[in-house]
Amino acid sequence: MPPANPELLPGTLYLLVLRTLRAGPLHGYAIAKRIRDVSEQGLEIEDGSLYPALNRMLVKGWLASEWGTSENNRKARFYRLTAEGRKQLARETESFERMVSSIQRVLRTA
Amino acid sequence: MPAWNEILRRAAFLRRRSQFDRELDDEIRFHIECRAEELQAEGMPVREALERARREFGSRARSAEDSRAAWRFQWVEDLWRDVTHGARAFAKSPGFTAIAILSLGIGVAANYVMFTVVDFSLLRPPRIPHANEIVALVSTAKDSNASAVSYPDYAAARDRSESFQALAAFTAVSAGFAAHPAETPRMKDGKLVTSNFFSVLGAQPEIGRTFSAEEERVRGNDLVTILSHSCWQDSFGGDSGVLGKRARINGTDFTIAGVMPARFTDVDDSLSDDEPSFYLPIGAAPRVGNAPDLLENRERRSLTVFGRLKPGVPLPRARAEVATIGGSLEKDHPETNRDRGMTVRSIIEFRSGGGPGITLASLAMTLAVMVLLVACANVAGLLTSRAPARAQEMAMRLAIGAGRQRLIRQLLTESLLLAAGGGVAGILIGYIPFALGKRLVMEFDPKLVALFPLSGDMRLLAFSTAVALFSVVLFGIMPAFQATHTDLVSVMKGAGTVARRRGWVRKLFRGRNLLVAGQVAISLLLLTITSFVYAGVYKTLVTSIRNPGFQVDGLVGVDFDPAITHLKDLRAAQFFKELAGRVRSAKGVKGAALIYQDVAVIRPESPAARDDVKVSGVWVDEGFFDTFGIPLIEGRAFRATDFGPSPAVAIVNDVLVRRYWPGQNGVGKQIRLKAGQWVSIIGVARINAFMAFGTGPMDTIFLPYGTPKGREVMLTARSTGDPRGLVEPIRALIHDLDPDQAMPDAHTWQNTYGVFLRGAMLSLDTLGAMGVLGLLLALVGLYGLLAYEVGSRTREIGIRMALGARAGAVVRMVLRYGVALAVCGVGAGAALDWGAERLMFALLGVGSNASGDPKPPEPNGGGQMSIQIGTEHFGHEAFTILVVAVFVITLVAAYLPARRAARVDPNVALRAE
Structure with missing residues (x-):
């Protein structure tokens, strides 16, 4: 298991990365930037912890990677979702939503 | 995926x-x-x-x-790190590692070698479909453990019993076999079988057919035979047109009706020397010679009878039914079946020979298991004595952040390493007896190699190693729990002293003491049992081989099979007489003798003999005593004139004279032979037993040679030079005299005796080695415990010395501890011995003297060694010596560390705090 980022719920980094890549392939920096921008700086990810997570997802076969050219015309490694990754995204999204809604129920009623 | x-x-x-x-x-x-x-x-x-x-x-x-x-692969890398770490730790304490691996290796080897041999010879079922359904029907007698059945008794059991689907029978036969009538016959082994023999075994012929029920009864001319696969290949070149051809067996032509497939075997496959070459219907027995009355004579008990129980019939019911039939046969035929009965045995009981085989095997296995136990206890002791030091290391690693799981895994890996080392050592050590055994068998008869296991059974090796692994892991992992359950500070600070006050440690210590005392007890038991068996077997077996009572060098023997070709009784006697005469006058021959052996039933005219007794009977010609050089202490040897039509003289051995006429001269005493004829003793020979291995002194009677009647005749010649040089000339003489005679086996007696002796010594040495190894292992364990105990009390001793205790007092204190352990161990060992003694006597029937039937062992070449335990009780001398030895070694093991402790400088000891 990845060493959990104290700011994130365990395992959510995978979810965020998978969700971010749903729109299309991105390189590592773009993934980090997208997460930061979309969450409006709400989620602090230490950039260094992104790469071990990406590699673990490569090992699991959720992602595939290839070298390409970045928008600023430099060599960069692009990550994209595999079919397995899409399935995993569906699974993680569902379980995350279930968890969040449970927590919310508790917060509302208790 | x-x-x-x-x-x-x-x-x-x-x-x-x-x-x-x-x-x-x-x-x-x-x-x-x-x-x-x-x-x-x-x-x-x-x-x-x-x-x-x-x-x-x-x-x-x-x-x-x-x-x-x-x-x-994280775990692979962790494992690799653990392995290298463990290997480094072991390399740092080579003494510990060597002893631990060697101990385990010995234990594993002893176990798997012994179990392989036993499994190979006894437990493995024969290659028969549903072999475990097969049962054997055997005859029983009060005074012997022979189990063969006569044909009339077999027929009665077959016809009257209702427990069996079918009962089949066979007996072995050797005969001169010629693939066609013009060829010179060669001796081949065959079997006389009932017609249902093959169907009960569930076997189909490769080509042709098996016997019909009529053929079992045919004694006339339409005789048929079935060949074995190898005989078909060897003698007929695998010719598929062989059916309908004729083979000449002991002078009678048999039509070939079928061929059995390769690897066809019957119930005694691993016990017979050679695969039979041919099968004959049992009705043909009179035609092939050795026992013309096989089918009628109730005293000719030579059949092996087996069958399959009907479905749903339990063994005890079959047993009861067969016992009833045996009882009625005894009533109907008192003259032949007195004190005879019948019973049913399971296939394993049968193959192990009923009682003694299984008990000897279980004795051997028990010894092997004990060696393994001692080895495991030993390693356990070694590991626990290292535990406190390891616990300190573990505490240190915990303190710097290692996970507990990781530590346990580390120790587990080390244990596995140790056990693997033990397994490898076991293979290497276990190789020795197999290699020696193989060399011996090759030397004796390369054909027999297939009958012996030549390497260990890997499953058994795995099993033994698993047992070793279990004990190693159990004790090897202890430091991890020790470390993870103590508070780190005290362990790191105090090298175990603080921890020792905790309850679980005290328990561990009691456990360790128990371990060592138990080890002493078990090794003592092991030693007494082995020394008892060793002494007993050595005394009878090795002595009888080493001192046969005559000079073995220079003798060459030629064994003639009982079913000797076409020669019948009188003509056979003439043939042998003529042959002996020619051999005697041949060049390089000092003397020659004809011999055959059997049980002789006699009644010495003595108050000590109230009934007929069975003794070893040796029928010899007039050349015998000269040729063998057996000394006569009274009277004279046989002369040519003693060999009339009904000779009235006999020579006996000194053993027999001492038994029936103690303190008197034997010459002139009368003995009644079974036929009712009286003979008088003309000489007394000094010999314990003639050609009987491992039986001890036996009453023996030498009688003038007559007609051998189906007994194996042996011509023995003493050469002036190398006996091997005589083999060919003798063969030439046989051929000159009778060109149709199948060529018999020839061998030098020295070789035969040498192989037997080395075979006996090998098994004895293996046995002895187990006892000695067990003791050595136990002593190492004892030493380890005491050394550790003293080491862990260094501080206490330092304080005592600082407070004024003298070195002598300290040494005494440590010695007291060692002696207390030894006393407990020896006491427990003595109790175990007492129990084992009772048990072994009960199992082996020693003391009740089961040797009532001095059945002469087959003369050399037969290779059967009947081993009897010659000692009547456990030697108390041996036991005393062993106890003293255990004490002495315990004292030494305690003294050395005690002296070291006494030399401890109080300053050093206290500074360690």
Whole structure:
């Protein structure tokens, strides 16, 4: 298991990365930037912890990677979702939503 | 399979590791530069932007390391680290490692060699479909453990019993076999079988057919035979047109009706020397010679009878039914079946020979298990004595952050290493007896090699190693629990003293004491049993081989099979007489003798003999005593004139004279032979037993040679030079005299005796080695415990010495501890011995003297050694010596560490605090 980022719920980094890549392939920096921008700086990810997570997802076969050219015309490694990754995204999204809604129920009623 | 793909992806990573590192580096640099550019775009100065980007990224090394780690087989690398760490630890204490591995190796080897041999010879069922359904029907007698059945008794059991689907029978036969009538016959082994023999075994012929029920009864001319696969190949070249051809067996022509497939065997496959070459219907017995009255004579008990029980019939019911039939036969035929009965045995009981075989085997296995136990206890002791030191190391590693799981895994790995080492050592050590055994068998008769296990059974090796592993893991893992359950500070500070006050440690210590005392007890038991068996077997077996009572060098023997070709009784006698005469006058021959042996039933005219007794009977010609050089202490040897039509003289051995006429001369005493004829003793020979291995002194009677009547005749010649030089000339003489005679086996007696002797010594040495190894192992364990005990009391001893205790008092204190352990161990060992003695006598029937039937062992070449335990009780001398030895060694083992403790400088001891 990845060493959990104290700011994130365990395992959510995978979810965020998978969700971010749903729109299309991105390189590592773009993934980090997208997460930061979309969450409006709400989620602090230490950039260094992104790469071990990406590699673990490569090992699991959720992602595939290839070298390409970045928008600023430099060599960069692009990550994209595999079919397995899409399935995993569906699974993680569902379980995350279930968890969040449970927590919310508790917060509302208790 | 995602898991499988994952492994493939990880494996692919291994090949491009350096490329991966480079790319990861590039990627991270790209990331940081992008972030820096972004910050610059927001207006940050170049240097500051780069600085900030780096800080945000965090540790690049850690990111790279964690990324790499994602790809690795983590557990493989952990395991590798554990293994190398363990190996380093073992290399640092080579003494401990060597003793532990050697102990385990010996235990494992003893166990798996013994179990392999027993499994091979006894437990493995024969290669018969549903072999475990097969039962054997055997005859029983009060005074012998022979189990063969006569044909009339077999027929009665077959016809009257209702428990069996079918009962089949066979007996072995040797005959001169010629593939066609013109060929010179060669001796081959065959079997006379009932017509249902093959169907009960569930066997189909390879070609042709098996016997019909009518053929079992045919005694006339339409005789048929079935060949074995190897005989078909060897004598007929595997000719498929062999059916209908004729083979001449002991002068009678038999039509070949079928061929059995290769690897066809019956119930005694592993016990017979050779695969039979041919099968004949049992009705043909009178035609092939050795026992014309086989089918009628109730006293001719030579059939092996077996069958399959009807479904749902339990063994006890079959047993009861057969016992009833046996009882009625005894009533109907008192003259032949007195004190005879019948019973049914399971196939394993039968193959192990009923009682003694199984008990000897279980004795051997028990010894082997005991050796393994001692070895395991030993290693356990060694490991626990290291435990406190290890616990300290573990506590240290816990303190710097190692996980408990990780520590347990580490110790588990070390235990596995140790057990694996033990297994390898076991293979190496276990190889020795197999190699020696093989050499011996090759020397004796290369054909027999297939009958012996030549390497250990791997399953048994795995089993023994697993037992060793269990004990190693059990005790090897203890330091991990010790470390994880104590508070780290006290263990690290106090080398175990503080921890020792805790309850669980005290328990452990009591356990350790128990371990050592138990080890002493078991090794004592092991030693007494082995020394008892060793002494008993040595006394009878080795002595009887080493001192046969005559000079063995220079003798060459030629064995003629009872079913000697076409020669019948009187003509056979003439043939042998003529042959002996010619051999005697041949060049290089000092003397020659004809011999055959059997049980003789006699009644010495003596108050000590109230009934007929069975003794070893040796029928000899007039050349016998000269040729063998057996000394006569009274009277004279046989002369040619003693060999009339009904000779009235006999020579007996001194053993017999002492038994029936103690303190008197034997010459002139009368003995009644079974036929009712009286003979008088003309000489007394000094010999314990004639050619009987391992039976001890036997009453023996030598009678003038007459007609051998189906007994194996042996011509023995003493040469003036190398006896091997006589083999060919004797064969030539046989051929001259009777060209149709099948060529018999010839061998030098020295070789035969030498092989027997070495065979006996090998098994004895193995036995003895187990006892000695057991003791050595136990002593090492004892020493280890005491040394540890003293070591862990160094501080206490230091305090005592600082407070004024004298060295002598300290030594006494430690010795007292060692002696207390030894006393407990010896006491328990003595109790175990007492029980084992009772048990062994009960099992082996020693004391009740089961040797009532001095059945002469088959003369050499038969290779059967009947072993009897010659000692009537456990030798108390041996026991005393052993107890003293255990005490002495215990004292030494206690004294050395005690002296070391007494030399401890109080300052050093206290500073260790």
